[in-house]
Amino acid sequence: MALSNNYPEDISLEIGTQSLFPSLVWSTLFDDRASFNAKILKLANQARSNDPSGVSNTNVKGWQSPNNLQNLAEFEDINRRILQVCQRIAESLHFHPNVVLDHQAWLNISPPGASNKLHYHANCHFSGVYYVSLKAPECGSIFFRDPRVASRMFTSPITQHTDFTAEEERMRPEEGRMYIFPGWLEHGVEPNQSTEDRVSISFNVRAIQQPSPSRP
Ligand SMILES: [Fe+2]
Numbered sequence: 001m002a003l004s005n006n007y008p009e010d011i012s013l014e015i016g017t018q019s020l021f022p023s024l025v026w027s028t029l030f031d032d033r034a035s036f037n038a039k040i041l042k043l044a045n046q047a048r049s050n051d052p053s054g055v056s057n058t059n060v061k062g063w064q065s066p067n068n069l070q071n072l073a074e075f076e077d078i079n080r081r082i083l084q085v086c087q088r089i090a091e092s093l094h095f096h097p098n099v100v101l102d103h104q105a106w107l108n109i110s111p112p113g114a115s116n117k118l119h120y121h122a123n124c125h126f127s128g129v130y131y132v133s134l135k136a137p138e139c140g141s142i143f144f145r146d147p148r149v150a151s152r153m154f155t156s157p158i159t160q161h162t163d164f165t166a167e168e169e170r171m172r173p174e175e176g177r178m179y180i181f182p183g184w185l186e187h188g189v190e191p192n193q194s195t196e197d198r199v200s201i202s203f204n205v206r207a208i209q210q211p212s213p214s215r216p
Helices: 033-050 073-092 149-153
Strands: 026-029 099-110 115-119 126-133 142-145 168-171 177-182 187-189 198-209
Touching (some): 026 073, 033 073, 033 099, 033 126, 033 198, 073 099, 073 126
Antiparallel strands (some): 026 177, 099 198, 115 187, 126 198, 142 168
């Protein structure tokens, strides 16, 4: 769309663009999600019955387990998948080959009306969420906030958002989908406006560099 001070195109211009410092969100969808999620849903409901008060963190009205799924044998399958996906991402980012990935994971059961406040995850390279059970789109989306804080000091008079001018981006949840993002990328979850629980697993992953073997 031309601007009102419409400069005539009397010279030939080629304008190139380059993306600097992008914020990436990775995603994958598991093929066996129906059977896989049925098992996790059962485990999640058991965990809530055993510990009805759970822990309080960013969850508003929702139930959250302690950060201990990585130590529980019954969650071995999802723990392994989290690490496999993050390993592929770390390789794509040229992480040092001698790093070992370490993670913590926890369950979220968000009943109708529950949400998660805007937050970020400290001391980890990747954070993520895996969706076990929900009713989309009414269950609410995860949203990410532009980390370029200084860009909000003088906003642009736009008619339509682009990746460059958006202040928030929403990702629609889907059963069997995993989103992974840098821990520093601020995010939250909209209120669950469906009539069913939204069940998910959240996690943090750190890459720990192993000491180099000492030389003889
Ligand atoms: Fe989070």
